[in-house]
Amino acid sequence: MAGILTSFTGRDALLWGHQPLKLAHGLGDQALFSRPALARLIETYPREHYSLIAMGSPQDSKLWREGDLTGLPGEAVLDAIAKGRLWLNLRNVSGVNAAHRRLLDEIFAQLHQAIPGFEASKWENGILISSPGAQVYYHADLPGQLLWQIAGKKRVWLYPNGAPFLTQRHLEDIALFDVEVDIPYAPWYDEHARIFDLAPGEMLSWPLNAPHRVENVEGLSISMTVSFSSPAIRRAEIVHLANGLLRHRFGIAPKSRRIEGPGFFAKAALQKLMRNSGWVRQQRQARREITFRLDSSGQAIDLMAAE
Numbered sequence: 001m002a003g004i005l006t007s008f009t010g011r012d013a014l015l016w017g018h019q020p021l022k023l024a025h026g027l028g029d030q031a032l033f034s035r036p037a038l039a040r041l042i043e044t045y046p047r048e049h050y051s052l053i054a055m056g057s058p059q060d061s062k063l064w065r066e067g068d069l070t071g072l073p074g075e076a077v078l079d080a081i082a083k084g085r086l087w088l089n090l091r092n093v094s095g096v097n098a099a100h101r102r103l104l105d106e107i108f109a110q111l112h113q114a115i116p117g118f119e120a121s122k123w124e125n126g127i128l129i130s131s132p133g134a135q136v137y138y139h140a141d142l143p144g145q146l147l148w149q150i151a152g153k154k155r156v157w158l159y160p161n162g163a164p165f166l167t168q169r170h171l172e173d174i175a176l177f178d179v180e181v182d183i184p185y186a187p188w189y190d191e192h193a194r195i196f197d198l199a200p201g202e203m204l205s206w207p208l209n210a211p212h213r214v215e216n217v218e219g220l221s222i223s224m225t226v227s228f229s230s231p232a233i234r235r236a237e238i239v240h241l242a243n244g245l246l247r248h249r250f251g252i253a254p255k256s257r258r259i260e261g262p263g264f265f266a267k268a269a270l271q272k273l274m275r276n277s278g279w280v281r282q283q284r285q286a287r288r289e290i291t292f293r294l295d296s297s298g299q300a301i302d303l304m305a306a307e
C-alpha cells in the first residue's frame with residue numbers, strides 16, 4: 001500500500017505528539033472511503049455501534065437527542081445529514097469491519113515506521129458524518145486522538161493541555177464519569193487556542209489530552225476519528241480513575257500522579273476493585289434515550305411525542 005501520509009517529513013516526526021500538527025493524507029483515494037462504500041457501511045452498520053444525534057436549535061444548542069436510522073438506504077442518510085442538523089457516529093469501525101481494520105493497521109504500521117519513539121499498542125477508529133452547521137463542544141479525550149478529514153471542511157480549535165484549560169481534576173472527572181464534554185470552557189480560552197482549517201485530504205494530530213472543539217464550516221462533513229492507547233496512556237488513565245475515586249468517593253485529595261512504584265500499583269488495585277461497582281455505574285448513568293427516528297424522506301420523527 002502506498003504511503004497514506006503523503007508529505008510526512010523528519011520535522012513532522014519531531015513535532016508529533018508534542019505540538020498540534022496538520023498533515024496531508026491520501027485516504028480519499030481509498031475505495032473504502034468512496035461515497036457508495038460509505039453508504040453501504042451506514043446501511044449495514046449494527047445498531048449497537050452507531051449514534052445518530054439531532055442537535056437542538058441554537059438557543060438550546062446543548063440539547064442533543066438520540067435517534068434511529070430504521071433501515072434507511074445509506075444514500076438517503078447522507079442526504080438527510082447534508083440537509084439537517086444531525087450527526088452520525090459509526091463507532092469502532094475497525095472492530096466491526098475487517099477491511100477498515102486492515103487499513104487502520106496499515107496506517108499505524110506506517111506511523112510506527114515514520115516516528116521514532118511512537119509506541120501506540122492499541123487503536124480503533126470511527127467515522128463521523130455531520131451536517132454543515134454541526135459542532136463538537138469543548139472537551140478532552142483520555143486516549144491519543146487523530147482526526148482525518150474525508151469530505152467537507154472543519155475548523156478545529158486546539159487548546160494547551162495544561163491549567164487552566166485542562167487540570168488533573170478534569171482528567172479524573174473524565175475517567176470517572178465518562179463524560180468528556182463537561183469540562184469548563186470560557187470564550188477567552190480561544191485567545192490561547194491554535195486554529196486549524198481542515199479540508200479533505202488533511203489530518204490533525206495533537207498532544208495527549210489537549211482540549212479541543214470543532215465547527216463544520218462547509219458542506220457535509222465526513223471524518224475518520226482515530227483513538228489510540230499505549231502502556232503509558234493506559235497507566236495514566238488508571239491513575240486518573242483512581243485519583244477520581246479517592247477524591248469523589250473517599251474525600252481524599254490525591255497528591256501523586258506517578259504511573260509507577262507502589263503508589264501506582266495500589267491505585268491500579270483500587271480502580272480495578274471499584275470501576276464496575278454500583279457507585280461508579282450510578283455516577284455514569286447519564287444514559288441517552290432514543291427519542292427520534294429518520295423516516296423515508298430523511299425527516300426526524302419524534303418518538304417521544306404523545307400518540
Ligand SMILES: [Fe+2]
Nearest residue numbers: 139140141145
Ligand atoms: Fe475529541
